[in-house]
Amino acid sequence: VIGKCGLVERAGQGFDLIYRECIRQSKPLPDFTHTDDHSVWLTLHGGIQDPEFLRFLEQIGQERTASFTTEDFLAIDLVHREQPIPDILEPRIQHLLEQGVIERVGRGRGVRHLLSRRFYRFLGKAGVYTRKRGLDRETNKALLLKHIRDSRTAGASFPEFVQVLPGLSRRQVQRLIQDLKREGVIYLKGAKKGSKWFPAP
Numbered sequence: 001v002i003g004k005c006g007l008v009e010r011a012g013q014g015f016d017l018i019y020r021e022c023i024r025q026s027k028p029l030p031d032f033t034h035t036d037d038h039s040v041w042l043t044l045h046g047g048i049q050d051p052e053f054l055r056f057l058e059q060i061g062q063e064r065t066a067s068f069t070t071e072d073f074l075a076i077d078l079v080h081r082e083q084p085i086p087d088i089l090e091p092r093i094q095h096l097l098e099q100g101v102i103e104r105v106g107r108g109r110g111v112r113h114l115l116s117r118r119f120y121r122f123l124g125k126a127g128v129y130t131r132k133r134g135l136d137r138e139t140n141k142a143l144l145l146k147h148i149r150d151s152r153t154a155g156a157s158f159p160e161f162v163q164v165l166p167g168l169s170r171r172q173v174q175r176l177i178q179d180l181k182r183e184g185v186i187y188l189k190g191a192k193k194g195s196k197w198f199p200a201p
Contacts, residue, residue: 076096079113085113117133141176149199152199155198157197161173184200
């Protein structure tokens with residue numbers, strides 16, 4: 001039956017085709033839960049998970065997606081679901097960036113990826129894109145300063161700042177705090193783990 005559906009090929013690339021088509025049609029990935037040493041149990045789910053994501057892939061167009069590999073589609077799917085990219089798929093990220101399908105946000109250990117601006121613009125959700133991409137430096141500093149001022153009685157600890165800006169790495173948050181300190185609007189009291197930040201008088 002699977003052969004008649006065009007999902008099995010003599011070259012042994014049938015599973016690649018299954019994965020590609022599941023992602024292109026915004027359907028759940030193949031489920032091999034009941035597979036054992038003696039048999040392969042494959043479950044294909046027919047429900048569309050995200051019609052908007054399907055519209056995005058359709059917008060990319062048949063011509064462009066035809067050049068994408070199965071690994072490309074898997075990477076796009078992971079970015080869409082905000083899941084980490086495994087090392088085996090990292091080589092495909094640069095290709096997707098060049099194609100304008102995804103964008104990179106942040107640096108170093110804090111780097112993450114999201115679908116491109118045109119995906120959200122196409123859906124009329126430019127505001128969602130702005131939120132997902134993150135706030136600019138001055139806005140981030142303003143959020144930290146507000147939290148410190150709101151915590152003026154007990155003081156604010158560094159782990160709290162990471163909670164305020166979860167999209168940034170610890171080093172990025174530290175730089176913002178040092179900026180605020182140099183500007184003279186906050187000061188540190190205490191040492192090491194017990195230290196707290198307070199708003200300047």
